[in-house]
Amino acid sequence: MNSIDDITPNQARLRSTPKSRSVHIGDIRVSYVHDGWIQLHPTLWLPNSSTDYWADHPQYLDDDGYLRAGMGGLLVETPTGTVLIDAGFGPRQMTADPDTPRFGAITGGSFLDSLTALGVRPAQIDVLAFTHLHLDHIGWVSAPDPTTGQPPFAHARVVMTAAEWDHGTSDEHGPFEETMKALEPRLELVSDGSEFSPGITLRSAPGHSAGHAVYEIASNGQRLIAFGDLFHSPVQIAKPHWPAQPDIDTERSTQSRHAILQRLTQDNTLGFGIHFADVTFGRVVVREHGCAVGSPSLPTRHRARGKGPPPNK
Template identity: 45%
Template sequence: MTSTTIDHRLTRPAGIRTIQLGRLTVSYVPDGHVQLPGRSWLPTTTDEFWAEHPEYLDDAGNLIASIGGLLVEYGERAMLIDAGFGPLSTPAEPGNAHGAIQGGALLDNLAALGRTPQEIEAVAVTHLHVDHLGWLWQPTADRLPFAGARIHIAEAEWARPDLAIAEGTGQEILDIMAPQVRTVTDGEGIFPGVHVRIAAGHTVGHTTYVLSSGGQRLIAFGDALHSPVQIGHPELHAAPDHDVAESTEARRRLIAELAGPDTLGFGNHFADVQFGRVQDDAWLPA
């Protein structure tokens, strides 16, 4: 892949992508994308910083962040990690660190991958922000699409609804999800080859999920990182990070682990370079 191709992928949302990880089939299921103004989303950056890293920004100065879910299949069984933004769109509003958000494509893309919502046995949530919960509370027809699935959420995250509400996740969303929620703790197995790893900082119970099969690993790291530019600059925190020091330490640990052998990463918001590995303090798309 040429550098020109990589640069182009950095400023467009991702489409469907499937990789094989041992006996696990892992697919990104697009729902939409969000515009993240570089200066406000990574608030310690400067104009000079972005002048040195222009390849990550579109012409309007935005990071283009994909939004969707990760489909994990083991034989006939299937689960999702995160559930997109749902059939909604919101414009950019003054005072918000993020720009316009567009969702709505997840169910169609799940169908394109040969799966129905009824076949999804569990949805593992990285954290309680609305761009990861959309299809867990948005009804289609008279039924929630994933009404039959368990919703896995870290115990520490679910125990602090006040923090989720303060970040824009309404109480009504939590109430709709509550009957399906099964809280999880660090190290717990939730599906063949899938284990919970708490990586607090972005939120109080932010969770990554480690997929292991056939001697290979993939870390679905949620919002521990929002852009590949942070790989070489882990000191850059995101505007909504709950605990900046804790999120920075989580990024450093994660980046070191992603540089290890036989380890891939999945960054939900990583534009069109979501699957990759760390090499020489940079993101190498897979």
């Protein structure tokens, strides 16, 4: 059995609004940058799940019966530069709408304050890398910084896959035109397996979107994998055959989840789940009968005898 090995055994965090947190991967500090949260209807978002499953696993649902998914980005501070992976939802709020039942309430806007609390100014971001171009990952590309009136990351080099850029520019349901125009002059299209910044490697993981990518951060024998929207909830770690409703190619997204899970179960590896409520950092562990909940530090992984886990989002 596969599962996410949480930072603490407090199950309340599985359904709580996430907080900004930091861990160290060798000499690299990585931090979740909180922007907001969204409520996801569990059976509409994960259509292979059932009401019976959620009745048996209520610890994942908030008081309104939704999955509480965080929105934000991952700040990566290396000795040679600062990289931001994804850019939140932006300063917008939405109430639950019966016409879009897969969502409940949505709120964003705290991204820049979260950066400040981490001791980083937008001007210090050297590279803006995207897992994909859905609206909850690009919100601060063109939104103005209230202190300057200008987009906060307009100076930064931009990284993504060619497939994601090509799809984003042709998809009528994709990013706002102004966002694409803002990104294009600084754009660098990166291929699978490329280390585009020291210690940070892009890996292609399509299926949720045409060119979805994950990012591996490595230093001193330790590694973190930021897997974007391959997984929207910790329950998918144990059930990688469960696609999310927005996946444009469920077969490919399932293949990508299985491939990344193999990497996540390797020694000295952490995962980063941008939408994992308040359990953003954790290890994937393999158990024959269930799993333990423990520390996010990077010990040798546990081995088992059994088989090893609102926008478009």
